[in-house]
């Protein structure tokens with residue numbers, strides 16, 4: 001491990017420790033202590049076992065080392081009892097610790113999930129969802145591994161080795177045994193660690209390939225419909241196969257290297273074992289040792305080898321777990337771009353006025369999208385934003401909602417800068433019907449009720465009626481319990497839009513942003529909804545974004561946006577009289593209708 005990696009491992013350990021030693025939860029802490037006691041108990045008894053066994057053998061062989069105790073049968077029974085106790089303590093330890101571990105996984109997963117939701121729009125647009133959920137999954141698994149193996153196996157193993165060394169020295173009074181065991185372990189550990197270093201790189205590559213293939217699969221399946229439209233099944237399959245081929249290669253290298261590691265370990269361990277046993281056999285032949293001593297050495301060697309075999313795997317997996325957890329902690333440390341200021345106040349909306357003052361904004365610094373935007377909307381007024389595609393209309397809505405911060409100027413609601421209030425209160429005050437409504441893969445009822453926590457059934461139905469979707473829902477065999485499919489794909493575009501409108505009406509916010517909210521509807525339905533919106537708009541500030549000028553002609557103020565600038569502004573009559581961009585677009589759309 002390099003120095004930076006050790007530092008990172010230390011950092012990870014520090015991050016994890018509060019989960020294992022939970023502050024303020026005495027019950028869980030008590031469990032940790034009891035589990036550790038059970039662990040120590042099992043270790044002590046495990047050391048006792050071979051001593052009892054050796055005494056029993058010597059009893060049989062007739063040397064009178066332990067005549068004064070129970071005799072061979074009694075010692076064997078005691079040995080059996082010790083074995084049972086060892087296992088009993090081990091299981092007790094696991095049972096006690098299980099709750100601590102499970103609680104830690106849950107809390108960590110929750111914290112990460114929470115954090116990901118807090119991250120900015122910019123982060124989410126650039127990041128692939130399939131990859132994110134994989135990182136959480138692997139990170140939590142990594143923690144599980146670390147807990148199970150590092151805390152309860154590898155750490156105690158070192159203590160056990162020291163004990164065993166002491167007992168062997170005490171019984172045999174010969175430093176050569178200790179030397180062979182010590183050297184074997186040293187070489188073994190060196191070999192294991194260096195091969196593992198190399199394997200970690202292979203594993204990392206394998207992980208990357210795995211994430212990549214997974215992302216491609218998720219992206220492709222999400223775009224199922226598009227794939228069909230373009231006859232691209234073969235192309236997609238090829239792309240996926242290419243990603244999988246990369247994984248295959250990396251996985252193969254990983255398993256070959258594992259075979260190499262395992263075999264090398266077996267050779268080293270066997271050399272050490274045979275060396276010690278030859279020494280012991282010679283000792284018995286020369287009459288320096290009893291048969292019981294031989295059995296004792298053998299039993300201890302086996303006792304050491306089993307966890308040693310395991311230490312290779314553990315080291316590998318710990319390295320892996322640390323890598324996985326680091327990825328998760330990096331995610332946890334990813335700063336949210338948009339955060340509440342210290343002492344941010346709760347937004348208080350009294351008259352719902354919205355003010356954009358000289359707002360400048362670009363998603364990327366090199367490409368400004370909005371220039372000097374000035375908007376002033378008062379309570380009960382409807383403002384409309386029209387203009388060509390890509391002119392920045394939806395961006396205005398996103399800025400008001402504070403998905404992004406402006407690069408210049410300010411946005412105020414009732415005189416409060418959106419950057420000075422809590423996001424929670426800001427989001428509460430604004431209802432958005434987005435350009436593309438995406439629904440949860442659940443029932444229609446769930447999706448509408450999402451607009452307002454604890455919405456009652458009559459409220460949901462009223463909202464559906466206002467959004468002109470109630471009759472449609474009732475015509476479905478399952479009514480409000482109908483499932484909408486992934487992202488709402490079982491509904492038509494217009495139906496989805498109306499569900500989106502219903503849930504926003506249910507939210508009942510003082511400020512409404514309708515981004516092409518009725519674009520997918522036929523004129524008649526649109527007209528009906530328009531009335532509901534008109535009704536809902538009473539006493540609110542409304543921003544309507546639309547391509548269809550007929551839907552916004554009664555707005556109090558219409559802004560014509562072009563290339564991120566407001567080029568015309570006024571009510572319908574004024575704009576028609578100006579005979580500018582609006583009026584020519586109006587004439588064009590009028591003539592299309594006839």
Ligand SMILES: Nc1ncnc2c1ncn2[C@@H]1O[C@H](COP(=O)(O)OP(=O)(O)OP(=O)(O)O)[C@@H](O)[C@H]1O
Nearest residue numbers: 125363364369388389390391392393394395396435
């Ligand atoms: N996340 C983003 N990162 C970078 N550029 C973006 C991002 N979102 C939008 N843009 C760019 O910003 C410009 C304005 O986008 P916006 O969505 O506001 O347009 P619009 O006026 O709503 O268009 P439409 O009528 O087609 O919905 C577009 O040119 C778009 O390419």
Ligand SMILES: [Mg+2]
Nearest residue numbers: 393394395435
């Ligand atoms: Mg848009």
